[in-house]
Amino acid sequence: MTELLTAAQMRAIEEAAIASGEVTGLELMERAGRGVVEAIFEEWPELAQTSHRAVVLCGPGNNGGDGFVVARLLKEWGWEVEVFLYGDPEKLPPDAKVNYERWGEKGEVAPLIPGSLDQSVDRGLENAIYKDQYDASGTWESETNIGQQTIFIDALFGTGLKRRFEEDLLDVLKEWGDYCYEYAVAVDMPSGLCSDSGKCIGGHWVFSKLLVTFETPKVGHFLGHNMYDIKSFKTVDLNFHWNTDADTVGLLGYTDLQLDKDGWFDNGMQKTLRTHKYSHGHALIFAGGPGKTGAARLAARGALRIGAGLVTLGVPPSAQMEVASQVTAIMLRRVTDGSGEVDGLDVTLRDDRINALCIGPGLGIGARGEALVKTTLEGKRATVLDADALTLLAQDKALFDCLHKNCVLTPHGGEFARLFPDIAEKLNAPATKGPAYSKVDATREAAKRAGCVVLFKGPDTVIAHPDGRCSINSAQYERAAPWLATAGSGDVLAGFITGLLARGFDPMRAAETAAWLHVECARSLGPGLIAEDLPEELPKVFRDLGL
Numbered sequence: 001m002t003e004l005l006t007a008a009q010m011r012a013i014e015e016a017a018i019a020s021g022e023v024t025g026l027e028l029m030e031r032a033g034r035g036v037v038e039a040i041f042e043e044w045p046e047l048a049q050t051s052h053r054a055v056v057l058c059g060p061g062n063n064g065g066d067g068f069v070v071a072r073l074l075k076e077w078g079w080e081v082e083v084f085l086y087g088d089p090e091k092l093p094p095d096a097k098v099n100y101e102r103w104g105e106k107g108e109v110a111p112l113i114p115g116s117l118d119q120s121v122d123r124g125l126e127n128a129i130y131k132d133q134y135d136a137s138g139t140w141e142s143e144t145n146i147g148q149q150t151i152f153i154d155a156l157f158g159t160g161l162k163r164r165f166e167e168d169l170l171d172v173l174k175e176w177g178d179y180c181y182e183y184a185v186a187v188d189m190p191s192g193l194c195s196d197s198g199k200c201i202g203g204h205w206v207f208s209k210l211l212v213t214f215e216t217p218k219v220g221h222f223l224g225h226n227m228y229d230i231k232s233f234k235t236v237d238l239n240f241h242w243n244t245d246a247d248t249v250g251l252l253g254y255t256d257l258q259l260d261k262d263g264w265f266d267n268g269m270q271k272t273l274r275t276h277k278y279s280h281g282h283a284l285i286f287a288g289g290p291g292k293t294g295a296a297r298l299a300a301r302g303a304l305r306i307g308a309g310l311v312t313l314g315v316p317p318s319a320q321m322e323v324a325s326q327v328t329a330i331m332l333r334r335v336t337d338g339s340g341e342v343d344g345l346d347v348t349l350r351d352d353r354i355n356a357l358c359i360g361p362g363l364g365i366g367a368r369g370e371a372l373v374k375t376t377l378e379g380k381r382a383t384v385l386d387a388d389a390l391t392l393l394a395q396d397k398a399l400f401d402c403l404h405k406n407c408v409l410t411p412h413g414g415e416f417a418r419l420f421p422d423i424a425e426k427l428n429a430p431a432t433k434g435p436a437y438s439k440v441d442a443t444r445e446a447a448k449r450a451g452c453v454v455l456f457k458g459p460d461t462v463i464a465h466p467d468g469r470c471s472i473n474s475a476q477y478e479r480a481a482p483w484l485a486t487a488g489s490g491d492v493l494a495g496f497i498t499g500l501l502a503r504g505f506d507p508m509r510a511a512e513t514a515a516w517l518h519v520e521c522a523r524s525l526g527p528g529l530i531a532e533d534l535p536e537e538l539p540k541v542f543r544d545l546g547l
């Protein structure tokens with residue numbers, strides 16, 4: 001799993017490597033700066049054809065030190081380089097100071113104060129050509145003579161940003177422009193954003209197209225919406241040994257999910273030649289009343305496609321005809337209420353082959369919904385609680401206290417705030433100092449309180465286990481799939497998780513695998529997708545994965 005580090009973890013592993021004598025801080029800084037330059041030429045090969053111009057903004061810490069290395073290396077390539085420093089050179093930390101002095105042998109350093117950037121930015125804009133425009137009017141070939149371009153390098157702050165920018169710096173950054181230049185690079189972090197939470201601490205942040213980070217990405221790179229302008233994300237290997245602790249957050253990827261043939265088929269519920277449908281689990285998904293059954297049907301379709309052996313919709317008698325006219329492979333059963341009467345859930349659950357439940361999509365928040373949530377939780381079976389079930393849990397502390405370790409809660413931001421108002425308040429409070437309270441912190445706290453897995457939705461879906469394990473399923477950067485934000489897609493996700501629970505996945509793995517596949521389906525479909533398409537795309541996604 002790609003490990004995502006906090007600023008403190010990154011600092012600790014670097015300090016350990018330096019203390020062990022494996023590498024010096026200066027060497028790490030040199031590798032970092034060299035990595036940035038290589039990343040620039042890899043991203044924009046056209047810039048390697050002739051020499052160009054760089055404007056480098058350096059900050060008062062080691063991020064600024066990286067900037068001085070980049071400036072020196074680009075100068076050695078024959079580039080015209082302008083360097084600005086925010087802060088007092090005498091107060092630079094030792095490695096940054098060495099690189100400031102090394103740069104001083106090659107060029108000047110101007111103070112970064114209001115007005116100092118005017119000319120540099122104007123000159124940069126004079127010749128700037130924008131790839132989007134260029135593509136529309138003709139071709140963009142790496143051998144095209146694009147004239148001298150200016151590349152803007154943001155090495156102001158990295159993982160060390162602690163507080164809001166002073167007014168003079170805010171003024172400078174406004175001059176720098178609120179828009180994104182074609183060739184703009186963030187060194188480690190877009191300055192102004194918190195590397196633990198992705199939140200804006202500085203009061204403003206610097207836009208860029210390419211972000212180059214070091215050794216392994218930081219948690220904040222994958223949280224929140226503030227990095228939407230970044231088109232390319234590169235990680236430079238600093239080549240030193242490190243181990244992380246149990247707190248480390250993982251970025252979900254294909255290899256982590258053991259979605260190879262063995263991992264996929266070899267679960268508690270094995271899909272092999274010798275098994276039959278009951279070997280793959282039986283999911284029960286509750287539907288709401290007439291006109292409200294679509295959400296549960298979407299979830300049911302998702303559960304079936306992801307491999308549950310059988311899927312039954314538990315419907316109130318009033319919606320029986322509506323549902324019956326819409327389903328075929330999915331079965332239907334009347335579930336009036338939570339009771340032990342005929343058609344009561346208590347009776348249905350006497351069938352212990354039903355091993356996974358999904359409650360909430362389209363359920364309603366009336367008495368039937370409440371009774372079903374209660375009976376469902378008392379059964380202690382693997383259960384996904386989504387949508388209306390989350391509202392019911394938020395309204396009733398006794399019901400919330402019935403949550404158990406086999407549950408998965410799947411709130412979006414609004415539902416999360418209803419369920420965990422105090423946690424949401426901390427999360428949504430304006431960030432004023434770093435490291436700021438993050439969506440990872442919030443989801444972990446929520447999972448601990450609920451005593452079960454919480455999957456907090458969004459392009460940055462965070463999945464946390466009460467024992468502290470935590471991962472992010474990212475639909476950002478090259479995995480962006482904004483068209484997934486469409487009515488009903490969350491219902492399908494609830495169904496995917498339920499289907500995997502029926503197949504015997506444990507709650508954490510079911511939530512992680514389902515979330516990852518959900519985004520894969522969206523990417524495979526592309527813009528125009530509607531929620532109904534998602535389950536139908538699974539066979540193609542499975543085929544493409546070689547399953």
Ligand SMILES: NC(=O)C1=CN([C@@H]2O[C@H](COP(=O)(O)OP(=O)(O)OC[C@H]3O[C@@H](n4cnc5c(N)ncnc54)[C@H](O)[C@@H]3O)[C@@H](O)[C@H]2O)[C@@H](O)CC1
Nearest residue numbers: 028029032061062063157158159160161162163164165188
């Ligand atoms: N530690 C290492 O060995 C390495 C660090 N590297 C770079 O070093 C960076 C981290 O360096 P630092 O820990 O020095 O942190 P930064 O360079 O991000 O900034 C920290 C400095 O800024 C000050 N500061 C924080 N918020 C401020 C604000 N709002 N206004 C004014 N000043 C503010 C702090 O007091 C401190 O002096 C990484 O992001 C990375 O770019 C790389 O060179 C790789 C090696």
Ligand SMILES: Nc1ncnc2c1ncn2[C@@H]1O[C@H](COP(=O)(O)OP(=O)(O)O)[C@@H](O)[C@H]1O
Nearest residue numbers: 412457458459475482484485487488489490491
């Ligand atoms: N910008 C986005 N990019 C990618 N995925 C998104 C984005 N916004 C929302 N999603 C995903 O879409 C789904 C929406 O779920 P939800 O809000 O419950 O919708 P609904 O209730 O209509 O089904 C979630 O899986 C969420 O992670």
Ligand SMILES: [K+]
Nearest residue numbers: 154157187189
């Ligand atoms: K930066």
